[in-house]
Amino acid sequence: MERIERSWINQISEVSLNQTQAVFSRWIRHLKLRIGHLFIHKGFLLLVIGFLLGRALILSKLTPFALPFFAAVYTMRRDKAGLAFVALMAGSLTLSFETTLFVFTAMFSFLVFYGLVKKFFSDSLKMIPFVVFCLSASTKLVITYFLLENKTMYEAVMAFVEAGLGFVLTLIFIQSIPLLTVRKHKQALRAEEVISLIILLASMLTGMIGWSFYGLSLEHIMSRYLVLLLAFVAGTTIGSTVGVVTGLILSLANVENLYEMSLLAFAGLLGGLLKEGRKIGVAFGLFIATLLIGLYGNGKADIVPTVMESCLAIVLFWCTPSSLTKKISKYIPGTVEYANEQQQYVRKIRDVTAQRVAQFSHVFQALANSFSTYGFSSEEYDEKEIDYFLSGVTEKTCQTCFKKEQCWSYHFDTTYGYMKRIMLEADNGDLVSNHKLLREWDRHCVKANKVVEMIEKEVALYQANKKLRKQVNESRKLVAEQLIGVSQVMEDFATEIQRERENHYLQEEQIFHALQEFGIEVGYVDIYSLEKGNIDIEMSIPYCEGHGECEKLIAPMLSDILGETIVVKREECAVYPNDYCRVAFGSTKTFTVDTGVAYAAKGGGLVSGDSYSMIELATGKYAIAISDGMGNGERAHSESNETLQLLQKILQTGIDESIAIKSINSILSLRTTDEIFSTLDLAMIDLQDASTKFLKIGSTPSFVKRGDKVIKIEASNLPMGILKEFEFEIVTEQLKAGDLLIMMSDGVFEGPSHVENHELWMKRKIKELQTNDPQEVADLIMEEVIRTRSGRIEDDMTVVVAKIKHNTPKWATIPAYMYAKKAQ
Template identity: 25%
Template sequence: MATKEKLKTRAARLREEARETGKVVLRAPVLVRLAECMIRFLLGALLAGAEIFGGYAPFGIGLVGASGSGLDGFCALLGVCFGYLAMEGLAEGLRYVAAAILVFSVAFAFFDVGLYRKSWFMPLAAAAIDGATGFICLSEQGWTPQSLIYFGTELLLCGGAVYFYRIAFTPWTEKREEESLTARQIISLLLVLGSLLLTLSKLTLLGELSVGRFAGAAAVMAVAYKGGVRAGATAGVAVGLGMDLSAGGMPFYAMAYALSGVMAGVFHRQGKLAAALAYVLSNALAVLWTWKDGMHIPLLYEVFAASVVFLLLPEGLLRQVGALVDDAPQQAAQERAMHYVKGRMEDTAAAFKSLYESMRTTLRPIRPNDGDTASVFDRTADRVCKKCALQNACWQRDYVSTYNALNDALPAMLERGRGDGGDFPAYFANRCVRFNEFVSAANEELAALLYRRQYQSRLRENRAAVCRQYGELAQVLGEAAAELGAELIPDKVRERRLRQYLTAQGLECQIAAYYDEAGHLRIELEGAGLSRLRQKESLEKLSRLMNFPLRMGEETRRDKLVLVQGEPLMAVAGVAARQKDGQTVSGDTGAWFKHDDGSLYVLLCDGMGVGRLAQRESALAVRLLEQFLRAGVRPENALRTLSAALALRGEEEIGFSTIDLLRIDLFTGEGDIYKYGAAPSYVKKGSSVSRITGCALPAGLSGGDGGSPDQTHLKLEAGDCVLLVTDGVTSGKGDQWIRDRLAAFEGASPRELAQAILDQSAEQGGGGDDRTALVLRLTRR
């Protein structure tokens, strides 16, 4: 009823237009609709003539059942009725015409019922109606086992035709965002074309040359040339069986077409001419095998003519055929994912090697050291008593009393940190002829002892830091191994869709499409000729094809292209920096980069002091930290590892850096700020500004187990801003002016805001240190 009302509305609109303008203008949508109706009519007329077993023709009924109750179904019904009456004759044709009319009536009656939308309803209804009308008409002739088998096959093909024909028309009858066909749609379209070949096989030229067999041979050659042995054999068997069913005889054509398809597929890499020759010669051999049963000589002429047409087909059309049948074995997405994780582990190893190289030049072998308290007086005796005239009396004859005197003095010396004459017994002080010199030397050795103990404590602490680094390394590799063992989900549908598109473009490459551990789409292409896919227009086409925004990953090889799912958020950054007055370089270093997983990292480090030494320290911290983060190491692990490494370097070269690390997930807006002794950071959400501080020491000073950075979690949205500064911007003074300046920022230019902050800092006397301001503003793509 809805279709009827729609037709009435359109007719009324045309009458009104004719009355107002005096003419009727057919617009483009109307012309397209008329063309679709004409196609349905022609398809119905042709499919009505598609027969199997010499008289069974269910395919026209299948088209009516698949076309529905609207204008498409009515046009298909007219074409089917015309075809059955023209090709089957009045007696046989009336049976199928009646079935087709009943099928259209069922579709019209049940159109508004929910049952009609079930995928099985119309196939079952069409098969039942065909069975009812066929049973009445065929019962007069009597039933034999052969006729029962043929009749049952007709019913199955009638229901199957409704099901698959409806799928074949979905690219035109339904609104689709995808540009390529699914596997089910491709199979259904091939079934429609195969059904048409059954009709065309009855159309002959020059007496015995079948148009359908000629077209089938050309199609098998094209499929075998672009798809190889497997596709050629499959197409040959399918087309050959159709021709045998139409002829109602033995499966000769299935054998001939399948053999020819296999041989053409064998030589498909040698060019079109080689594939065509292989097809023609193998077909001629198949004909010779039927010598005793009467050779199918017309098949030779049909194949020769088909080979000529095949050689003349343009390469663009053959690429489209290849896009439909391409099923070459591709490297599994899971295997590609393992290669991806392997690359991350290799990057991690390279980062640790870089760390080792930076430390190897500063660490020296540890010298033997003595921390025993007894060594204080042993070393003093070597310096003072060795040349004394009373040496034998004190250290041999009266050794016990000397030993007791020194032991009595040692606790007070250790408690005080130095000794004086009153710490020693009177009998020892009165007897020693060089007593003052002895006490002075003992104090020097005691100070050396305390320094050695402090050094050994620091050494033990740093060795513990090395052990913790091994633990961090084990954790990093463990996470990578867990990721390697995780089930990364391949997307076979998009992978096949992309393979069809690239094949149609003449690109042959290995393809893998899968979702990473965060659930984001990742596509890897490897092969020649990928440079044109890096262009903006091609990337936009691929994004529409995949129904996901795509951007290029960090892969730099010319023969490999990595595409990752684009993030809904993007960041605009602005930075301004100025060195300390009187210096030529700044000790501040910053960097920002985006990882393939959609994380944005912003680094800002302030080296100890000013000048080139400070620049070296901050640049080293940024370089190592960036390398760890790019390798996929978690920020907490990377920061602790870096801090411990800088502490080890501090044994020989005192140096440290403050670190600000900002990480933002551009898919969700979730983020974190990590701080090692850095100046406050500021976050603007709406019109409010919050201040983020920390209490951790700078990296390189925070040894021991308390070396974790301060961490603050953020939840950002489009329009929010983050400001990172070094301590020279405020010079230890108040920062209310920074908050006011950030609160008044409307997002016009982050770089102008950073420069304005530095200018105002100079006005407030901030030229005594290096100064850097970095502003980040989130926007939606």
Template identity: 50%
Template sequence: MIEKGMLKKGALDPIGDYVWRKAKNKSDQVKQTFLKGMETLFIRWGALIFILGVLLGRAVLLSELFPFALPFFAVVYAWQKEKSVLAAAGVIVGTFSGAILHGAFILLALLLFVLSYEWLSRKKWLPYAWVVPFTVFFATISARLAVIWLEEGTISSYSGTMSGIEAGISVILTMIFLQSIPLLMTNKRKKPLKNEEIICLIILLASVMTGAIGWVIYGLQAEHMLARYLVLVFAYAGGALLGASAGVIAGLVLSLATVANLYQMSLLAFAGLLGGLLKDGKKFGVSVGLLIGTALIALYGDGLNGASLPFMESLVAIGLFILTPKSVFLYIEKYIPGTFEYANEQQKQMKKMRDITAQKVEQFSQLFQALSKSFAFQTEEREKEREEEEVDEILSKITEKTCQTCFRKEKCWVNLFDDTYDQMAQMLDEIETRGKLSTRMRNRWKAHCHYDQQMIKMMKEELREAEARSMIVKHAQESRKLVAAQLDGVSKVMDDFVKEIHREKEAHFWQEEQIHDALSEAGLHIGHIDIYRLEEGNVEIEMSVLADIGREQAEKIIAPMLSDILKEHIIVLKEEPYEDRKEYTLITFSSAKTYQVDIGTTAVAKGGGWISGDSHAAVDIGKGKFAVAISDGMGSGEKAHEESSAALYILKTILASGMDEEMAIRSVNSILSLRSTEEMFSTLDLAMIDLQDASGKFIKIGSTPSFIKRGDKVIQIEANNLPFGMMEHAEVDVVNEQLKDGDLLVMMSDGIFDIQSAIENVEIWMKRMIGQMDTNDPQEMADRLLERVLRMSEGTIDDDMTIMTAKITRNLPEWKAIPVRPSISLRKKAQ
């Protein structure tokens, strides 16, 4: 049964919902058409320029100076010459509607500006930026002095001084209008507006309002209502600071126009400040701010008797303010730094740039993926075709050299084609697999072919050549496979990068506020907090704390409190100096890895030299993985060191990019095998340790065994692979081993196993020595092992020796989590 009220808002009324949506779409279309028409009328056709010209043509300062009209026309003439006629028409109309006596001055000033501007532009005597201000000054003072001389027959000191002041103000206004007029007359505005541009825009609008001086509506002065409306708009859009600035500027311009308006500066500034402070109350709060400011100033002046007129002017301004569409304020806020709409606009721009970047990277990823598939497909297809064509090609070359000149050719290849072909194919197979023909096959072929010995000899020669060609083709195919695999690896890395790009910095305003309040209640002084990630195991929080106690306070108090709030172990990742304020330091907090790796290394060069052919590295490659590696270049000395260090450097770079370990190994091998024609090989012993679950991957390329000491037990890890650069295609065997808390990994170069001693099996001896060591300190273990090896070899060092040890320990907090009261759960709120 349908209850009453269920049909509201089209809940069960599809026809009504369709009509409502259609009406709404039609309303939106009408609105867009109207806005587009207004933009065409005011901006493209120049109606706004004409209106501004009329008002600025009427604007006056100190009741006798007209410094607004010429700067406005000059800026329009220099900026958009095709619209300067509208500007001139507006200025002239405004002048003759409000100040007919100054019409001659305006006309002469316009004429002098055009002539002097065109002349200076052609001569190029002045920098371009100074041409407009200079010509405005020249045209203003020349026209004013000329009009005074024609009217009075002489120029007094007062007249000359006022003319100079008028020309100087005109130059200042020209500089202001150069920054502000383009903001009103183009739909391609800069983002964001500078503070100077905002102030210049307010000065322009305030100057325009002075053109309304003298317009009275039912006893209410138009310039007062427009000034208060301007203050309301900027207070609502930009807050207290911008509202107060608009009030001061509007009041100053009005007071300069008419001394009677001097009190307006205090009223407008105070109203703008109050309105901005009450901005959270929306339009009502800003309006209340204006009314309070009006009341205080009115009562301070003439008391209750003179308060009615200012109140009525304020009410009219509030009425216009309330009727102003919300879209106007949103449009203004987009260009004012610090506003919510501006932040949204900037976020949209950043998201757009991220999306474009991600799209480009994704396109490259798809390109590499397509190339990889193309290489792999071509390789597989080519292998099948080669297997099918190889026999035919060999037989064709053999018959070309033997059967073409034989008198029995027609009998063998026409009458007995199948029998001849099958026997030759069987002979090829036997020679290829056994190296010779069986007696049975030889006798059978002798009965079939007249030149059997010559044919067999030719078969062996062609098979040798085919085998050489096959090796070349095989190498090429292996190279194609490697290229395909590398392209596929690069594609996967780029896909991961695209995913990282799409992970935008989320807004965590609520969580930042909660953390700030919790730390402040604990008596900590925190500057700012920025949360970048809150995912479990991947937290990143940045905050500024006082520099003198920053690191200690962060590790002992803030990190334990964050650990309680986030319910996971949080540590201090890094500390950096704060850019703007030296009394603060910037601390970054992050999730602690479940396990940590401590490294110990020791090494000696062959014969006690300075340069070892061995290279080693231990590095956190990101994404929760830690790499420990030893590379041994062939021989010893500088050349071997260059080879081994190059192998490790390339490997670290590729692993850090996110490529798979096996593909990274193959890529390094390919690069090293192509670097030089010299026989320079390198071994590699690589251990990849996952810091979250302590799983280990061990890859050994021509290297010696490694050992894991787990209490009294020693586990040996070994694999058989050729050294780097020995073959173009490296077969990589990966040994997986689950490590545990307290395990000690021991890796070493082959120089350790090549010692000259009476030991028959060095591997067993080394395994026993590691098990007998009564230390779990990685550095002490490495030092003591090398000492034992040197003693056993009686101090002789016949090869470079390197030992690396890595201890895997569970990452336990140094400080216990500090409970936060009241208890808060940030992740629950974030979800």
């Protein structure tokens, strides 16, 4: 019992502890949201900034910060302009009456003149710096010369210097204010924005001049803390930049702070270099800089306060939560957190896009299913049609008959059966010859002749409706097949979108060092895939002035490292000579196809009814097609050419060839009532393994010449456009390197005169060929066929010859020495 009680007590305590932690975390999250709402949305942050800028001085007498800050806030966030006005006035009151008068007069003048500027200039934002310059100079001169009566050239020069600083600061504050008053989501800070923000923060620090804590200057503590924070977050570049900018502004405010610029810049540099040591390393960098610059600058007497100020800055830095540093680093380019944030954002966009594409794919699939479903089977539909047909006949014949009750109430099945048989016989055209059925019906019905005449009359309308329904069903089937194909393509596209770069750090390092050892400078190497036959690598190299360095050197080295032939897939050359080119490398295909074509029109005309096409598809296949339109001349050429154009466009989208051919057949059969059809001879060669699919729609046999052996490839399928619904046979053949694939139209296959067996004749001629050049083979076959006709061309003739070859790279591989092993 005691053990059970202890276990219960432990469980209860764990539950209560978890609940306490959850409540505490919710309270912390709520507190953060409240603080963020108070500072960002309510504008409390602008109160702090305005107060410090209101009392900030340059050269102990110039106040160039107040008017630019108010102008920027009034322009960018007019709803917070009142807070900025109050804060600036409060800050200026801590200095002197002259400063307060200048700040008040300048801001009031801006409110008056800004309305006039908006009336005369459409883009008033660009005019704000000029307005600030003019108002600052004029206000300062009026106060100095007329109210204070300090009529010296020095005062006039200083007034214009202050106005110039105000002009520059206005441009800076206009970029900085939105960063502090608007929450940024998934957006990096530009370099100008980072510098503007640093200048604003440094200007705020000048407002702390004169504040001390046990003899320690507050502006020194906060400036060093700022350098520590940004050196830790962004590294050497930003850290040293913050040190130089902050030190420069502090030294302008107080000449005694001149050595502070060297200390802050050196601390930012050391802190950024020691960033890998985390907070300890950055703090150590500030401590070393303080000792070195402190001893060099003011001697041993003042080193103790300087060290104490750095120690306090380090304490503040150690107390800074990591969540804040991570949040800041997400907005600064070059940091790990920024890269992760960008990758996460890109990944999210990619996933959302892929999800939307997949949803569209499902929609198309659902539409295809909807078009494929007719609500009930064809037999059920026919039964309903017969019921409607017989109901109409009965209404016109049996409704007024005195034997209606007897026929349809007592002998319903017999009457319905007779009428149905009569209707079906009339539909088939066999009713007149079926005397037995007519005699039986005549004995059963008193109005037999009238019913038969009505059925024969109505059956024509029934046949028309049946034909129309069949055409509608065929159209729906065509739409369904197209939708299925589109759905499959979109599903594949969604999968391709989600392709993500895999982690191949070791292989990237090997390739990088191999190229470096060889003397090739490389910017970066990104490996997306090392799958055999599907390698995908991107890299950047310096501008090569068009010497072909990628194709001649880098690709051969990659071929040696990865153990397969690599070629340049895509290259984006640099615009400027000192820029980098981006190059994509990938696996080449195992096989290539060389082709040759020979064709002639009937009677030596210019327009042939045959058409041919040869295209390499993005799916790694090579398509060869011949289409023979019915007849000869322009119309036959238009028919065959349109067939191939449709086929090419559909295949290039990635739709399967079987669906493509069915779709083309449906289109050809539905678009016209003319008896116009065309044949199609299609070969789809896989360039990776040379396996080939042959789809022969009403076409003649094809032949494969392999050494002294000739292989015939044929299939018995009707031409396209004859039947609305047809099935075709797909023949698969494994080709090899060196094979000759010979495809021809019927004008060539059946062209030789006085030949009984065209197949044996063609095989013999192909076997006797003494050349393997595709173009020469096509020309020889065409010449031989025309010679048998004594030079006459009796029909359109087309021969397409393709030779399968191993893909031999243009450039030999270059050994990568110590990195020559496969990176896989």
